Amino acid sequence: MPDIRSIDDINKRIRSGEVVVATALEMKEIVAEKGAERAAKEVDVVTTGTFGMTTSSGAFLNFGHSDPQIKMGGGEVLLNDVPAYAGLSSVDTYIGATQLSKVHKLEYGGAHVIEDLVSGKSINLKAYGSATQCHPIKEIGGEFTIGDLNQAIMVNPRSFYQRYNAATNSSDAPICTYLGTLLPNFGNVSYFSAGSISPLYNDPTFETIGIGTRIFLAGGIGYVIGEGTLHNPKAMCGSLMVKGDLKKMKQRYLRGATIANYGTTLFIGAGVPIPVLNSTIAKNCGVRDDDIKVNIYDYHIPTRVKPLVKKTTYKELRSGKVVIGDRTVKASGLSSMKMAVEVIEKLKGMIEEGEFFLTKPVERITMESMMRPMKLVYVKASDVMSAPVTCSADDSLKDVERLMLEKKTGYFVVIDKQRHVQGVLTSWDIAKSIVTNGTKVKDVMTSQNIKTSRKDEPVEVSMRKLEQYRLRGLPVVDDEGKVLGVVRMQDLKHKVK
Amino acid sequence: MSKRVLVFFPSKEYTESLVPEIVLKSGTIFNTIKTEVTPTQVKIMGEIKANEEKAQEFIRILKRRGAVVKELGLIMRFDPDKCVACGMCVSLCPTDAITFNKDFSVRYDFDECVLCMNCVKNCPVKAVSYLGD
Numbered sequence: 001m002p003d004i005r006s007i008d009d010i011n012k013r014i015r016s017g018e019v020v021v022a023t024a025l026e027m028k029e030i031v032a033e034k035g036a037e038r039a040a041k042e043v044d045v046v047t048t049g050t051f052g053m054t055t056s057s058g059a060f061l062n063f064g065h066s067d068p069q070i071k072m073g074g075g076e077v078l079l080n081d082v083p084a085y086a087g088l089s090s091v092d093t094y095i096g097a098t099q100l101s102k103v104h105k106l107e108y109g110g111a112h113v114i115e116d117l118v119s120g121k122s123i124n125l126k127a128y129g130s131a132t133q134c135h136p137i138k139e140i141g142g143e144f145t146i147g148d149l150n151q152a153i154m155v156n157p158r159s160f161y162q163r164y165n166a167a168t169n170s171s172d173a174p175i176c177t178y179l180g181t182l183l184p185n186f187g188n189v190s191y192f193s194a195g196s197i198s199p200l201y202n203d204p205t206f207e208t209i210g211i212g213t214r215i216f217l218a219g220g221i222g223y224v225i226g227e228g229t230l231h232n233p234k235a236m237c238g239s240l241m242v243k244g245d246l247k248k249m250k251q252r253y254l255r256g257a258t259i260a261n262y263g264t265t266l267f268i269g270a271g272v273p274i275p276v277l278n279s280t281i282a283k284n285c286g287v288r289d290d291d292i293k294v295n296i297y298d299y300h301i302p303t304r305v306k307p308l309v310k311k312t313t314y315k316e317l318r319s320g321k322v323v324i325g326d327r328t329v330k331a332s333g334l335s336s337m338k339m340a341v342e343v344i345e346k347l348k349g350m351i352e353e354g355e356f357f358l359t360k361p362v363e364r365i366t367m368e369s370m371m372r373p374m375k376l377v378y379v380k381a382s383d384v385m386s387a388p389v390t391c392s393a394d395d396s397l398k399d400v401e402r403l404m405l406e407k408k409t410g411y412f413v414v415i416d417k418q419r420h421v422q423g424v425l426t427s428w429d430i431a432k433s434i435v436t437n438g439t440k441v442k443d444v445m446t447s448q449n450i451k452t453s454r455k456d457e458p459v460e461v462s463m464r465k466l467e468q469y470r471l472r473g474l475p476v477v478d479d480e481g482k483v484l485g486v487v488r489m490q491d492l493k494h495k496v497k
Numbered sequence: 498m499s500k501r502v503l504v505f506f507p508s509k510e511y512t513e514s515l516v517p518e519i520v521l522k523s524g525t526i527f528n529t530i531k532t533e534v535t536p537t538q539v540k541i542m543g544e545i546k547a548n549e550e551k552a553q554e555f556i557r558i559l560k561r562r563g564a565v566v567k568e569l570g571l572i573m574r575f576d577p578d579k580c581v582a583c584g585m586c587v588s589l590c591p592t593d594a595i596t597f598n599k600d601f602s603v604r605y606d607f608d609e610c611v612l613c614m615n616c617v618k619n620c621p622v623k624a625v626s627y628l629g630d
Contacts, residue, residue: 180621181615190585265621320588333584335583336582337601342529353520
């Protein structure tokens with residue numbers, strides 16, 4: 001499509017007060033009602049935004065030199081007892097959102113330090129360094145506020161992440177994840193993203209958003225400085241790296257948060273203006289929640305690849321109720337729709353008032369995807385398992401007791417003819433048979449809720465199961481559920497470093 | 498119309514027939530949702546099914562019989578200024594006490610609350626708190 005206006009034209013119209021701005025929500029209605037062609041003619045700029053947990057975020061701080069000087073670089077820096085990165089020069093540091101306080105742990109983290117800085121609160125600094133000729137002091141401590149810093153620059157390696165999975169939990173116990181608490185037996189569904197008003201859904205091919213794009217970042221002005229980490233635009237999972245002046249930010253759009261039993265993170269309200277240069281861009285801005293597909297995964301499996309529970313859309317998630325099987329399950333997003341709408345309205349107001357001008361990117365964001373799992377060799381359950389001692393459910397207990405003495409083991413896997421796990425028999429079960437007068441294995445074996453390990457499961461996962469359910473062993477099974485071996489705590493203690 | 502309350506009776510004042518007796522005498526329906534018995538006190542969480550006037554009358558009778566009565570609307574505190582409306586609590590709430598308003602802000606109705614504490618434990622910005630006990 002040929003361009004009908006340029007960014008310079010738009011900035012002229014902002015200056016003269018004639019600019020027509022629509023929020024992403026309004027634009028969807030305009031495109032649906034009038035079509036992309038007319039929408040492009042009528043609207044100059046669309047404001048998009050999110051207000052979500054931005055875990056990959058933080059800020060560079062510069063304290064200025066002390067007298068006598070200290071070399072924090074290579075030492076240790078604590079801000080309100082939260083460790084900050086000390087691998088920079090003598091008085092620079094980076095405070096990251098997820099770093100936990102050494103004292104308050106989950107209650108307070110880097111994200112809270114950043115919020116307290118922005119709200120003007122006094123922050124306690126403790127720093128330790130090594131004494132050198134030009135930096136003679138070894139430690140320094142005291143209070144400072146954001147006004148005392150030379151620079152406070154937010155740099156977030158991953159912002160506006162387009163799509164997260166939605167999560168649910170099929171197990172019988174609640175689990176705590178980065179998507180919050182997931183209640184047992186598909187008790188709830190949790191998801192991120194502002195859906196169709198989120199910037200990258202409105203410009204999925206990065207036509208207008210590029211390096212140098214001026215954005216609204218937590219109440220101040222920020223810039224896109226490149227693609228973000230885990231940037232995967234081909235799978236509609238783009239992300240951006242952004243920076244902004246922390247000193248100009250407002251607490252309303254920047255809040256430290258704790259995800260229960262998980263960690264700390266930072267809520268950031270951020271908005272991106274999309275210049276409507278042609279009708280293709282207008283059409284892209286017409287994207288609706290029912291166009292955006294999301295997969296719901298079962299998060300009780302702690303491996304990277306999780307079982308798919310349902311394919312759905314943001315429309316169903318946003319309705320607050322998701323149908324899983326024959327049940328209706330409550331769903332909620334951890335991205336605030338209320339605040340995201342406030343961000344896009346605020347940005348619209350700023351452009352209309354002539355306080356915010358658009359920029360032309362100096363370079364385009366790459367459409368190449370780089371998203372591979374971590375390439376590390378890990379120890380699998382099948383690497384540490386020992387040969388299983390098996391019996392069948394119809395064996396007599398006498399035979400099994402003999403086998404027990406012979407093999408010097410108190411743990412049996414009860415299998416059928418196809419080597420499928422039917423149950424587990426331990427010396428404790430055999431002890432029980434003295435009272436219950438059982439004569440066959442099936443009379444005393446444990447057959448309900450048998451926990452197993454998959455053969456390629458990392459041993460850490462097996463170890464967690466053993467501890468969590470207080471088990472003596474775990475049968476290791478292949479993809480068809482056939483027994484290959486047994487992982488026991490003593491195997492792990494010997495073989496795991 | 499209903500009002501949820503926490504009622505604390507010292508063990509020595511409490512008998513099992515006490516609440517049914519008060520219900521019969523006052524003619525006001527009181528649903529017991531949860532009862533917790535400890536050596537020193539009996540804690541009953543329940544719902545008074547009556548209009549405000551009758552509910553207050555019922556609370557007065559409970560107090561006269563030695564109970565300490567706390568309304569859930571007063572012991573659960575939701576601070577809308579702290580809330581960022583992320584919605585985490587909405588799907589964790591086992592009842593309809595927490596819902597979204599039309600403008601996507603979060604609405605708490607403590608007369609639907611069962612004090613499960615899911616919201617208190619999970620709120621990322623500590624916008625909801627429990628002031629009871």
